[in-house]
Amino acid sequence: MSNEQMTNEPLEVTVGRLLLKHNFTLATAESCTGGLIGHRLTNVPGSSDYFLGGIIAYANEVKERVLGVSQQTLETHGAVSAETAIEMARGARRLLNTDMAISVTGIAGPGGGTLDKPVGLVYIALAAPDFERVERFVWNQDREGNKWESAEAALRLVQEYLQSLKPA
Numbered sequence: 001m002s003n004e005q006m007t008n009e010p011l012e013v014t015v016g017r018l019l020l021k022h023n024f025t026l027a028t029a030e031s032c033t034g035g036l037i038g039h040r041l042t043n044v045p046g047s048s049d050y051f052l053g054g055i056i057a058y059a060n061e062v063k064e065r066v067l068g069v070s071q072q073t074l075e076t077h078g079a080v081s082a083e084t085a086i087e088m089a090r091g092a093r094r095l096l097n098t099d100m101a102i103s104v105t106g107i108a109g110p111g112g113g114t115l116d117k118p119v120g121l122v123y124i125a126l127a128a129p130d131f132e133r134v135e136r137f138v139w140n141q142d143r144e145g146n147k148w149e150s151a152e153a154a155l156r157l158v159q160e161y162l163q164s165l166k167p168a
Contacts, residue, residue, distance in 0.1 A: 011155040012040040018162035019050035024128075026158065028054030029067055029092035029103035031079070032122060036151045037102065052096045057088060063105075067091030080105050080117050082134040085125035093127045100128035100161070102154045106137075108146045122150045126157050133157065 019026055028037045028051075038054035041047050055066060060079050063069040068091040069084055077083040088103035106122030113119035120139040126132065137153055139146040 012044055015155050015158050016044045022165055024099040025050055025052050027052050027092040027096035027098040027101040029088040030056050031058055032106040032108045033104045033147050033150050036147050037154050052098050082123050085123035085134050089125040089127035102126050102158055104150050104154050108143045120146050124154045
């Protein structure tokens with residue numbers, strides 16, 4: 001267990017403490033998690049000091065029109081892709097004027113999967129100052145489990161990034 005998570009506190013509490021420590025703000029752009037990351041972040045008292053808001057962009061039209069994901073990206077790579085995930089994160093960061101944003105796009109299941117993009121496939125992207133990263137996962141849970149695993153992985157990605165920074 002990391003020094004930043006010495007107790008058995010929920011990951012969203014640890015992430016909140018790290019955001020405060022670095023004086024960073026966070027936004028979310030969620031598709032398959034349907035707001036679960038934002039829900040978990042706002043369960044923490046005082047989260048309004050670092051969590052500015054989120055966009056649930058379930059439909060491609062919202063990804064494109066609100067978050068600024070290019071139509072070409074959606075047509076070429078699909079909604080569930082690394083390219084879409086990073087454009088979602090950049091869009092949320094820009095729209096909500098935050099230091100960093102996390103995005104999630106994937107196939108929660110039980111339907112919707114293909115051979116190339118199976119149920120449980122998720123891309124999570126982080127956009128921060130001078131840093132961008134996209135991670136790919138394939139979960140093997142039911143719909144709710146896939147959403148939970150995705151939210152956990154997104155919060156872990158934020159935690160890892162913030163732990164890599166020097167204190168503000």
